[in-house]
Amino acid sequence: MKLPVRYYSVVTQATKKFHEVIEVKEGMTVGEIVEQLCNRYGSKFREYAIVRTEFNGKVFYTPNVYLNGKNVHFPEDHPQGLNTPVKEGDLLELGLISGGA
Amino acid sequence: MYGWAGQRLRVDLTKGDIIKEPLDYEYRRKWLGGRGFNSEVIYREVPPEVDAFDPENRVCFGVGPISGTAAPSTGRVTVSCKSPLTDGHGDANMGGHWGAELKYAGYDQIVVQGRAKKPVYIWVDDDKVEIRDASRIWGKYPREADRIIKEELGDEDIHIVLIGPGGENMVRFACTLNDVYRAAGRTGTGGVMGSKNLKGIAVRGTGGVKIAKPKEFYEVCNRLREKFKTDPMRAGLWNYGSLCLINVANRDGWLPVNNFQFGAHPNANNFSGETHKATVSKGKEGCFACPICCGQFTVIKEGKWAGEYFGGPEYEHTVPTGPRVGIGLGDDANDVWHNARLTNDFGLDGIETGGVISWAMECYQRGLLTAKDTGGLELEWGNEEVVDKLIHQIAYRQGFGNILAEGSCKAAKKLGLPKEAEKYTITTRGMTLPGDDPRGLGFGYGLSFSMGTRGGEDHLRSLCCLELSGFLYPGLNTKVIGCEDPAKPTTTVGKPYMVYYEENQKASTDCLNVCCFTTHWSYAVLTEDQVEYLNTCTGLDFTVEEFQEIGERLTNLERAYWARHLSGKREDTLPDRFTKEPMPKTVPYQTNEGATVPLDRMLPTYYVYRDYDPETGFPSERKLKQLGLDYVAKDLKPYREKYKAMGRKAER
Numbered sequence: 100m101k102l103p104v105r106y107y108s109v110v111t112q113a114t115k116k117f118h119e120v121i122e123v124k125e126g127m128t129v130g131e132i133v134e135q136l137c138n139r140y141g142s143k144f145r146e147y148a149i150v151r152t153e154f155n156g157k158v159f160y161t162p163n164v165y166l167n168g169k170n171v172h173f174p175e176d177h178p179q180g181l182n183t184p185v186k187e188g189d190l191l192e193l194g195l196i197s198g199g200a
Numbered sequence: 201m202y203g204w205a206g207q208r209l210r211v212d213l214t215k216g217d218i219i220k221e222p223l224d225y226e227y228r229r230k231w232l233g234g235r236g237f238n239s240e241v242i243y244r245e246v247p248p249e250v251d252a253f254d255p256e257n258r259v260c261f262g263v264g265p266i267s268g269t270a271a272p273s274t275g276r277v278t279v280s281c282k283s284p285l286t287d288g289h290g291d292a293n294m295g296g297h298w299g300a301e302l303k304y305a306g307y308d309q310i311v312v313q314g315r316a317k318k319p320v321y322i323w324v325d326d327d328k329v330e331i332r333d334a335s336r337i338w339g340k341y342p343r344e345a346d347r348i349i350k351e352e353l354g355d356e357d358i359h360i361v362l363i364g365p366g367g368e369n370m371v372r373f374a375c376t377l378n379d380v381y382r383a384a385g386r387t388g389t390g391g392v393m394g395s396k397n398l399k400g401i402a403v404r405g406t407g408g409v410k411i412a413k414p415k416e417f418y419e420v421c422n423r424l425r426e427k428f429k430t431d432p433m434r435a436g437l438w439n440y441g442s443l444c445l446i447n448v449a450n451r452d453g454w455l456p457v458n459n460f461q462f463g464a465h466p467n468a469n470n471f472s473g474e475t476h477k478a479t480v481s482k483g484k485e486g487c488f489a490c491p492i493c494c495g496q497f498t499v500i501k502e503g504k505w506a507g508e509y510f511g512g513p514e515y516e517h518t519v520p521t522g523p524r525v526g527i528g529l530g531d532d533a534n535d536v537w538h539n540a541r542l543t544n545d546f547g548l549d550g551i552e553t554g555g556v557i558s559w560a561m562e563c564y565q566r567g568l569l570t571a572k573d574t575g576g577l578e579l580e581w582g583n584e585e586v587v588d589k590l591i592h593q594i595a596y597r598q599g600f601g602n603i604l605a606e607g608s609c610k611a612a613k614k615l616g617l618p619k620e621a622e623k624y625t626i627t628t629r630g631m632t633l634p635g636d637d638p639r640g641l642g643f644g645y646g647l648s649f650s651m652g653t654r655g656g657e658d659h660l661r662s663l664c665c666l667e668l669s670g671f672l673y674p675g676l677n678t679k680v681i682g683c684e685d686p687a688k689p690t691t692t693v694g695k696p697y698m699v700y701y702e703e704n705q706k707a708s709t710d711c712l713n714v715c716c717f718t719t720h721w722s723y724a725v726l727t728e729d730q731v732e733y734l735n736t737c738t739g740l741d742f743t744v745e746e747f748q749e750i751g752e753r754l755t756n757l758e759r760a761y762w763a764r765h766l767s768g769k770r771e772d773t774l775p776d777r778f779t780k781e782p783m784p785k786t787v788p789y790q791t792n793e794g795a796t797v798p799l800d801r802m803l804p805t806y807y808v809y810r811d812y813d814p815e816t817g818f819p820s821e822r823k824l825k826q827l828g829l830d831y832v833a834k835d836l837k838p839y840r841e842k843y844k845a846m847g848r849k850a851e852r
Binding site: 108111112117161165167168170190192196 | 431439444448452473669671672679723790
């Protein structure tokens with residue numbers, strides 16, 4: 100099935116585009132699609148789309164991804180998080196980092 | 201002495217006196233520096249009866265104990281005064297290199313008082329200080345005045361704080377800039393300088409900063425700089441500046457369009473960081489010792505503004521004279537860059553400029569203002585000819601712009617508009633809110649907007665980034681708040697404590713005068729790291745608790761200053777737009793359709809954390825004494841009773 104994907108900020112430096120429509124298998128999860136895109140666009144994409152942070156002596160890798168306008172890491176919006184399967188009509192977005200301006 | 205320079209430079213422009221005052225250990229330990237030193241002076245030396253444009257107002261420039269060192273981003277400066285815009289506490293913060301130069305010259309703070317008989321600038325050449333004639337540069341843009349002063353003094357490497365025509369004409373929201381483009385934007389510090397006939401302050405510093413434990417200090421600095429290499433917030437800022445937030449704001453519905461009537465627009469990408477980089481970006485620049493280097497440089501290449509250039513813009517510089525007034529939403533974003541260039545060259549707070557124009561436009565939209573009031577100008581959304589004209593008029597106090605130069609709250613009163621017009625000012629305590637709609641950015645931001653101690657708050661008071669980027673640091677919200685729920689922007693869970701915590705943290709950071717982008721925006725630098733570089737630099741033994749208590753003390757002092765101006769609980773509000781008007785949907789997948797900010801659910805709990813008196817909202821006597829502010833507790837006694845009496849009268 101076809102899935103529209105949008106890219107923002109530094110992720111666009113790896114993809115060289117702001118948006119595209121990709122082909123994915125029905126039932127693929129958000130996490131699997133991010134991994135598919137990492138394999139397609141390489142290490143720079145992986146570095147920008149899966150953010151690395153440190154806290155309390157630990158290192159975390161968090162795919163920065165929105166599904167249908169909502170951050171996949173908030174359980175009330177996406178209870179299955181990165182394991183959420185995509186379906187027809189979904190929109191994936193990568194690279195949105197928020198902060199105060 | 202390590203860290204600090206240990207002295208304040210006081211310049212009295214009425215008498216022509218130049219005085220150097222030592223800053224003793226107790227004072228430095230209690231107030232730390234930067235915003236702490238400044239607010240302490242303003243509180244003590246500028247009582248409520250002094251008008252902001254009176255010679256007895258002060259304008260203060262403060263730096264911190266680690267300013268000018270290799271710790272990340274130590275070049276910032278706090279500029280403080282009694283604000284001519286709000287008539288309350290005012291301060292602003294700027295980057296650049298001037299702050300480090302001041303420290304190298306041997307000063308932690310400059311306090312300017314009085315009024316010169318004619319335009320002057322102050323020249324600080326290490327321990328030699330002069331008041332020099334500025335008649336040749338009065339009227340010049342900061343970029344021109346900067347060049348002329350450097351030629352006059354024969355040194356390209358000095359750093360200069362300046363005002364533009366806006367400040368000279370005492371626009372109530374005129375700003376101060378250093379290194380031409382780095383603005384201390386808010387609260388009208390440039391107008392106060394203009395009221396003193398003070399064009400600028402040039403500094404050359406050939407000294408340095410003594411470090412108590414250099415080996416340990418540089419180890420901390422290097423460790424933190426290493427973290428920035430992979431920090432995600434830094435990556436966005438490095439590449440696009442704070443314009444990296446345009447598309448985020450649009451996605452999450454916090455981009456102000458037409459005075460916050462909408463939170464998103466299909467064409468927002470026109471002026472995004474990504475588009476800026478591809479079309480008008482001409483390199484970048486960084487502030488002193490900064491690993492983030494978010495500064496951008498813009499050259500307009502096409503169209504009617506081709507050839508214009510300036511340093512910037514920031515997100516908050518772009519949005520107010522861009523989408524907030526309906527500009528940039530068609531095919532051409534160059535109008536957005538042009539308007540940002542104008543506010544730079546005129547030395548105006550871009551946020552307030554866009555705020556007052558968008559207020560007037562909404563009044564026009566709703567029939568509260570007509571072309572008869574505006575000198576014939578048709579204030580239609582997106583009319584660049586009108587926006588350009590108004591920015592000029594505001595800077596030079598001409599025509600309708602002369603009224604707008606008062607700020608929207610004072611302008612509404614001056615025009616005698618119906619009470620409805622006040623609703624569209626989108627201000628708190630008389631200062632307009634920046635380009636961040638709390639219905640999308642987060643409820644913590646909404647609470648901090650209402651409580652900020654200089655009005656109209658943004659990241660320079662409570663940087664509630666725990667609700668924005670906290671999810672990227674699993675466990676951080678739990679450490680601070682006790683659970684991970686507050687990591688979501690549109691929940692009230694944990695937000696009162698988050699705002700209390702982040703306000704104190706930010707205040708302490710402002711006393712150090714390091715950039716807030718390094719800490720608690722990015723979380724590469726945490727409070728423990730700040731205390732470590734502070735102690736290894738100064739040789740002292742601050743704890744995390746003492747460091748955060750300094751911020752709490754400062755917040756309470758500033759709150760008390762407002763209390764002396766009879767501003768308290770009744771003024772702890774948000775515009776109705778945010779609390780009563782559900783966010784409309786303007787783009788597909790907009791996440792915050794229908795949202796309003798439930799301020800009333802957060803405020804009482806926040807008051808408990810702050811230990812504010814529930815009737816007046818003033819800091820309690822108990823809290824003030826606990827923070828070593830007994831004199832403030834005594835000051836507030838008559839004002840408590842007066843504020844209560846005013847409340848009772850209003851109820852009748």
